[in-house]
Amino acid sequence: MNLLEAQHISKRYANHEALKDVSITIPTQSIFGLLGPNGAGKTTLIRIINQIIVADEGQIRIKDEILQPKHIADIGYLPEERGLYKKMKVGEQLIYLAQLKGLSRSEAIRRIKDWFQRLEISGWSEKKIEDLSKGMQQKIQFIATVVHEPDLIILDEPFTGFDPVNANLIKDEILKLQEQGKTIIFSTHRMESVEELCTHIALINKSEKVLDGKKQDIKNQFRxxxxxxxxxxxxxxxxxxxxxxxxxxxxxxxxxxxxxxxxxxxxxxxxxxxxxxxxxxxxxxxxxxxxxxxxxxxx
Missing domain, CATH: 3.30.70 (Alpha-Beta Plaits)
Incomplete structure (x- = not known):
């Protein structure tokens, strides 16, 4: 079964064609590597899935339904850019973002405490975002992405700012999320992470899909x-x-x-x-x- 299907997606900006007739299928419970050089169109596709922008042609289907505003609750998105309020305290910010996703305050607090333990940051609730390192801010963004337990998790360069120890910690959590039935779109330039984590990949180059499929099948094609x-x-x-x-x-x-x-x-x-x-x-x-x-x- 497929969680998400992008069917013949095209997007233009003035004279620039960001995506040209791109179709990909993302199986349920897969870790799907979305790869490509800078400017290839990966971020445009991610923004269309997140309903930040709208495709000029084609459609996205999620859970066998045409993508609609209600599906925002089913998606967790970790953008490459930092998106936190620097002056807010960590705990306040995460509770606020969790409530935006539909959690009650008490349920948000319970889940956030659990994630603090899992990511080894217990006691950070009163710290301000601006006092944290880039890697530590990334941990907070990761929690905000997954705290509402979405079915589809989109991670754009999730290991930015991490030392090897914390990168491994996040890798382990990504694999646990997959084991729990979550589907993950994973966009990165770190090919070693793709080797370790991804079950399927798609490569976009110059706005067009170049190849896609199971990672092992693609490796076999290039033997x-x-x-x-x-x-x-x-x-x-x-x-x-x-x-x-x-x-x-x-x-x-x-x-x-x-x-x-x-x-x-x-x-x-x-x-x-x-x-x-x-x-x-x-x-x-x-x-x-x-x-x-x-x-x-x-x-």
């Missing part, structure tokens, strides 16, 4: 039958049709070779050719990273 071999001894050539893409001298006779073979040749055949020549210490297929796929698709 090139390339293998990395760590070995001792010189590789003097193989009887197979192959290409030695790279060879790196690690230490003395210890080498790492990257070898590409045709699709008709199996890994076992490659190994059988290697074993008489060199002492094999490691052998694995080189699966392309999301970063490599991103660069290849954008180029």
């Amino acid at each position: 090139s039958n390339t293998y990395e071999v760590s070995h001792v001894g010189n590789l003097n050539g193989l009887n197979l049709d192959y290409q030695l893409i790279q060879q790196e001298n690690i230490e003395n006779d210890y080498l790492k070779s990257t070898v590409q073979i045709p699709e008709t040749v199996s890994p076992n055949e490659l190994l059988l050719e290697l074993i008489p020549q060199v002492e094999v210490h490691a052998f694995q297929e080189k699966i392309p990273t999301i970063n490599e796929i991103f660069i290849a698709a954008v180029r």
